[in-house]
Amino acid sequence: MKCCRNLSKAVSAAGQQQCILDSCSIGSSCQEPRVIIIGAGMAGLSAAHRLTQCGIRNFLVLEAKERPGGRIHSCWLGDAIIEMGAEWIYGACLPNSIYTLASQDRLLQTPLPRLDSTKGLFCTSEGRAIDLPVTITAYHTFRQIEQQAANLFRLGCERQHGTLLNFVGLRIQQELHNFPEDQRYDAARVMFGLTNILRNKCGDDLSLVSADQYGSYIELPGGSVRVPLGYVGVIAPLLRGLPDNSVRYNKAVNVIRWGQGQTGPGRVLVKCCDGEELTADYVIITVSLGCLKCQADKLFAPPLPVCKLDAICNLGYGLSNKVFMEYAEPYWVCHEGNLKLAWSAEELQCRCDWTRGVCAVDEMPGSKHVLCAWISGQEAAMMESLAENDVAEGLTCLLRKFTGNPCLPYPQMLLRSRWALDPHFCGSYSYMSCCSTVSQQCELGTPIPGPCDSQPPILLFAGEATVPGHFGTAHGARLSGVREAERIILLTKKFEGPPR
Template identity: 45%
Template sequence: MKLERCIVDTSAVDSTLECPKVVIVGAGMAGLSAADWLVRCGITDVTVIEATDRPGGRIQSCWLDGSVVELGAIWIEGACPANSVFNLACREGLIVKEDNKWKGEATSIYTTSQGGEISPLVNNTAYHSFKLIEDQAAELYGNANTDFGSLEDFISERVQQELKVFPENSRYDAARAMTGMTNELRTHLGADLKDVSANMYGSRSELPGGRVKVPSGMIGVLAPLIRDLPECIIKYRKPVVKIMWEAELKSENQSGSKRKEENDVITADYVIITASLGVLKKKVDELFVPSLPDDKKVAINKLGFGFVDHIFYKYKGPFWPRGEGSVRLAWSKDELTERSSDWLRSIGAWEEDVEQEGVIALRVAGKRETDCVEKMSNKKLMEEAWRLTRTFTGDPLLTHPVAAICSKWSSHPFFLGAKSYLAVGSTVADQLALGAPVPSDPCEIPALLFAGEATCPGHHATVHGARLSGIREAERIVKLTERLRGPPRDQKETLRLSA
């Protein structure tokens, strides 16, 4: 007799159990992944509260004169089955060919502010020297016996050592190329390298497969997460004002659950908080009643949150052959010392979007620089782009772009920055502390759970890190529900959100 194989979903909660009520703060990748996982496991009493009028958080695809551009996350970092965001994109048919992969700096030319091009031989040698330095910086992770200070300290010293290997007649160009690479690393991290921990630089795991873009827009990876959620589960334009989480706060005058009469009060058994680290840094003392434990607040303060903006320009009749429009900017060290007076000097490259004809992108990093560009009109941004491209090509007759758009992550009150990094003085232990539930005592039932890319050691500052963290906290609730045989008792009456 033929036996049919029985597949049992071991992650699903016993259907006879009462579901806990879960509120998720934030409809970004972490929040939506948590909601999707909970619903798939049979916990359906879920509400997602989103402060803005859209899902996605720091994923934001939009149109620029008929072209799709990414104001938020641009890449899926790690085009392989080990990356669940890559798997989402593949299942949706969003990634269909290898051409979407990032080619990297090695395939680009480096030009100077005098409009000259650094020779390919010097360029390639400098590139490989700098990559060696980056690899050596990454290897510092785990060396607890020596404090190497900031990433700037380590890289600057190693660059000077590597430059001595170059022939004297090419040393100046090699220095400019590596200074440009240092500047581009700054835009990738979103922080001045003097603020980034050298010891912790290698803590992030790189998934194989390289970076890959979603040509139709990164927002598409959210579709399978939203599609199967119960109707009206996401509440938009609902910024959270207060979260009351301790059992002792039972009286209305203590709870602080209403700041204004029109605020909604929502009760819950568990709250998953996916607010950005930037928001937590600013509002940690006013958002939670009572205050969060000291170790949580210390972690929030010690970890770094970077400032990055993307500016996209559209050209009619672009000045480059398609596929050859990316240019790396080889600033001199002296030019970068004047960065505070000219935001363009924080630019490491302009990059062609090969999937969108006539589009180039700039990345701006640093609080001062992002504050500057976020206040500019699109007309001013286009004038500045023309100034930059004219300077580095040496061609005074280049056309102006016809359209521009700039992200505003630094000034947006619900983000206050772009992505986390391990600052000087912080460690992976701070990421773990940030992601720990509250209360964290194993003998107590947690009320507050924390997700988001900054809580995911090894994968911080990535979309898949955000997704992993959301699933992690959803699974924590699933296991608690199984252990408690339902929701926690008496917690719902005291765990309140005012939105």
């Protein structure tokens, strides 16, 4: 029996050892390359964590802000945990590495409460709630139209279908003829309200979104779930695994000198805004597409190749903001407070009023006092520049108008995201514009020098915008960070150390 127990312990220990040793690990005798990772968002931290897992600890993560997470930013307002950025795990299933991260740290509830996009009343600007039967039929009709738009990419249609706005708008007008005449007005309101919600999903005006490329996004199964104690929790296991002092905060980068632009020691020189200069063998750039659009011409010396700059220029980059309103006394019944704004087509054509960008006002899960207004596109940018009192005034007038209740109170506290004004993000997430192609997403994620060059890569690019099919998501950002870490690991194995 003693022998069996010892054998059992030995097998168990061997199994644990096999689990700990990653097949991609570099040998202990292998000299580690020096790596700099720019950005401590999901992509940057995932890259750092993967390097650590595989035995490369000679890296620094430079984060311009005072906190980790990037576009993941959780905080408290009253009795609610609110998400200023990423809100949902899109695709609660094993192929989603964000879902598995959250599950490993026991951050998710069981059973999983999934997003129900059908919840909430559609109300018109006349202060009238649309009848439920009309709402349900119009809702399902719109979802069919959206699916038809997505199918354009999968079918590989040769004919160009133009903008998503034109495609959806035309199909709505066609489908309205299938409604009884006395229901068409309300059905149109519901479907154009859903068009505004779709606009929020893309982050920009649908007249700028490609109908033919819309379906290139891959929707994972499993529905969408929130992290009850804050999305920021998913980065905790990544941070825990990193070497001490490997992440530096308030460390913005001024210029990256690479290739012929770097004449001193090291393959690349990173100059920080505080004057510090750092050298490395590889740099992983995880800044947002918005930052690249605004700063690529100043950030890199020499400039990036034309094909990379074209990809940066042509890929779409949107803006979605949230305004959180806390009320001392809620004026809604718990779980019954979601409101969808059933704008008319004519109202949506006039974008002079920033509140036209508001598509919905939702209850915050787990809160009895906080509502969240969703706003996107140029109206979201307009909102960012307003004083807080003006935002509270505009949203209160909007709620009074759509509910038909002039007595609704003002919020006692207001918090809002301002992603466009933040120079470290310059917006929210990428989308496929009318100038975008999947090959440009691949180009954005291609290292420099590229795979056809004799010289090993110096600059590596990660972030949600570099991942075809999973752009605009946290799991896309994570995939990209791991991808670039794996690239460095394979190169380190190939050269048995730093590149040469």
